[in-house]
Amino acid sequence: MATGPAGSKTVQGKEPLTSETKNGATASTPAAKRHRKSLLLAAVAVLWVLVWIAFRGVQTLELGGAERTDFHVWLNGLRDAFDASRDSSFFFQYVVTPITQGLNAVVEFLQNLFSQASGGRPVPQVGWLGVVALLSWLAFALAGVRSMLLVAAFTLLCGFFGYWEESIDTLIITFISVLLCVIIGIPTGLLMARNKRFSAIMSPILDVMQTLPSFAYLAPLALVFGIGPAAAVVTTLIYALPPLVRITEHGIRGVSPSTLEAVTSMGATPWQTLSKVQVPLAKRTIVVGINQCTMAALSMATIAALINGPGLGAPVLQALQALDVGSAFVSGLAIVLMAIMLDRTTTAASERSSIAARVRRGSKESQKRGAQRRRMIVLIGAAVALVAVYLSHNYLTLAKFPSSPNLGKPLAAIIQSFNDWTVETFSGVTEAFKNITTAMLVNPLESLLAQSPWWVMALVIIAIAAIAGGWRAAAITVLCELVILGTGLWNETMKTLATTLVATLLVVIVATILGVWMGRSKLADSIVRPILDAFQTIPSFVYLVPALALFGPTRFTAIAAAVVYGVPIATKLIADGIRGVSTTTIEAAQSMGTTAGQMIMKVQLPMSRKAVVLAVNQGLLYVLAMVVVGGLVGGGGLGYLVVSGFSQGQLFGKGLAAGIAITALGVLLDRITKYAAFRTAS
Structure with a gap:
């Protein structure tokens, strides 16, 4: 037996038994696991793009605006049956009707x-x-x-x-x-x-x-x-x-x-x-x-x-x-x-x-x-x-x-005039920003999600869930996908998912910048936090108004409103995560001559990984809630179908199916990100 580097004992002809190898090779370390996970996700993405190129627009399950599936027609019939049985059904007579009449x-x-x-x-x-x-x-x-x-x-x-x-x-x-x-x-x-x-x-x-x-x-x-x-x-x-x-x-x-x-x-x-x-x-x-x-x-x-x-x-x-x-x-x-x-x-x-x-x-x-x-x-x-x-x-x-x-009418007139001036003055900037974001992010992602064969997308989402969140996340993903397929609105769900992911990306970018700033500066925290508190006080409905004024009735309006709605909660979580990094670790990194950028990228954000993943989870759920509300102002997707279901009687079943699909999508995204956060923490 000989002695290797740093005093570690070795057996002749064998490698030193270090912390990286004693549990079965370097793959057991957290960094190695994250690297392997990244490689797997990259492989899934590459394979996905290749299949999309080959089968683009095939078996997308797209459904026209007025088209209805048998399930939608059945839901319409269920509504009619509910209405017809209100006076004869025990459930309606002795449970629903008393509650309804009482309230x-x-x-x-x-x-x-x-x-x-x-x-x-x-x-x-x-x-x-x-x-x-x-x-x-x-x-x-x-x-x-x-x-x-x-x-x-x-x-x-x-x-x-x-x-x-x-x-x-x-x-x-x-x-x-x-x-x-x-x-x-x-x-x-x-x-x-x-x-x-x-x-x-x-x-x-x-x-x-x-x-x-x-x-x-x-x-x-x-x-x-x-x-x-x-x-x-x-x-x-x-x-x-x-x-x-x-x-x-x-x-x-x-x-x-x-x-x-x-x-x-x-x-x-x-x-x-x-x-x-x-x-x-x-x-x-x-x-x-x-x-x-x-x-x-x-x-x-x-x-x-x-x-x-x-x-x-x-x-x-x-x-x-x-x-x-x-x-x-x-x-x-x-x-x-x-x-x-x-x-x-x-x-x-x-x-x-x-x-x-x-x-x-x-x-x-x-x-x-x-x-x-x-x-x-x-x-x-x-x-x-x-x-x-x-x-x-x-x-x-x-x-x-x-x-x-x-005060209402004069204020409304002032706001309308200001809106007209803003649109006229800054329409070039807002239109350019909207067009660039739509062309560079929304359209490509929507094409990738909604124009891939449905079975390809289903397998891709299951693979991402399994890699990021484990078998439990994958099992829940399968169940949610079956529900979405059952609603007959797979294509519209993918369009909503694309809008949600783009808005979530923008939320994470803004929240990371603000959160790091707040986490590293008490002065910044004292300035920004009250603003975030005020934004969290505003009901989600209200965010549509300024977004509509700036961008008009388009799907980007829903994205803009969703970003403003989701940023406060995500920013606070990231700021708290940055602030929670051990002062001992910070001091040790500073003593080694670490720059501010290196401190953020190499120390604080990696050690705040759990908070960042949780911020993504919460930001994503807030965004999804707002994106579907954006159906009121041209957001399209499932939110538009829900609104159509209320305004057009023959589309009630389709609107109700859209609500079910939204629920399944929300549960799917929540479980994947939560299990991913849990695995990151462990």
């Missing part, structure tokens, strides 16, 4: 009370002054003076824009949906936190609910609940419930184990532990969950305009369909004001719980005096609000929202 009755009652003319009156029972007073008092009671002023100002602004009734209807749908989410979601989250088996059952269901693009909910729920307020509430409930459940579970699980052990040692029952310790300590986190739930509900309540849901979504949708950028901007701005108002109020409410906890550390006497003073102010505010309600009920000028100042 419609609650919405109608609140509309008659606050927003619509009722009881033979030309105005609602509670006029605008009473509504503003009640909302302001509620904001003060929950969140404080600043939130009260914000709510009063923004609610009045929505009225002065000319959308008073629509704004209050949006608040009604959001309020009912969030209330139902709280009733269902918080107990579900508590049970998941205390029962691992129940959590294991619910987690995949919540995953699917969060993965599905919101457009996918609309057609099937319209089929069951019809169009109107009830369907809008149920749709919003499905979309907004998962964040509340997950955050509630996280808050309860986050309570210190030592605290729980101390309480248990004192003989507390499970119910006492939950109600007296876990829920109070997790209160702030649960309120954050309500905040996220509220924002999701507001976002979905606007999209629900497609199924005749009342609120601000209707004027935005009408303006987009008429290509009226000025009116779309004003109604979209009203939605943004609502979003900011609700976001800041619920955020302030969560912060108040922390302040209250700190105040409780003072003397009992000071606590008592503070509580009494606040209780008195709240009661006085309630009395003032009730007086305002009485006055608004009895006096027409305080009931009907004033027609002046009318």
